[in-house]
Amino acid sequence: MLMDWSYVFTVVLTGMVVVFLGLVLLIAAITIMGKIFEALRASKKDEKPAPAAKPAPAPAPKPPVVSSLADDDEVIAVIAAAVAAMAEADGTVYAIKSVKRSAPRRNAWGAAARSEMTSSF
Template sequence: MLQIIIICYIIISYVILIEWRVICMEMQMDMSYVFAVMITGLVVVFLGLVLLILFITAIGKIFEAASHKKKSKETVAVRSEPVKAAVQETVADDEPDEQPDNDDEVIAVIAAAVAMMSEADGKTYRISSVRPARKVQSGNAWAMAGIRENTNPF
């Protein structure tokens, strides 16, 4: 990365020097003054960029350390007893899967998973209500693309 910055610095310096040389010949300015102004300007710009990089990196480390402390305070000691689950062998059917109407069984499985989580955490959770998921609207393709683009993470 440093080599790329140095190469860019040299190229930019050379281009600016050529332009300033033409201007200096027309205005009869001293070349050493032009060179000093050019170098000073480039040094200030690149130092500013380096300071911005260091500042953003430091802010990132500060927030990372703060979130790490917050996570370590929130972690609760989990019992080391493993939850024993019955293992059953299943035979795969060649028939296509159908969507049977077994909502009660699905709710029971979800309730069992919640109970296992509450047992592991040492807290008590309870399912207060069960509602069907909201149906996805099939609308304008452009509107859906806009929603997808605006809700994507960075």
């Protein structure tokens, strides 16, 4: 026995409209929530410099520069060690003339994880 077509189209139309309505309501709720939290984060950032105005007990060191230099030194040492190991293996002498940072790329571990996540089919 065939269903009444007006009933069929009512189900289809009501279904699609209510699904979209429900999810649009969620979009609105989540967007508002996101905006509130962004605003809260921004106001917290603005508040942060205030305590810094107080007289500091001692001059603060410059950790970012020092640590970045230390990082670079460590990286260069690792590269030099790798080149030395290679030189020892093939009996050639290499000189490292410069070490330049290449453009940022997705790291190899990330790429390996992505390939593992999607390689099952």
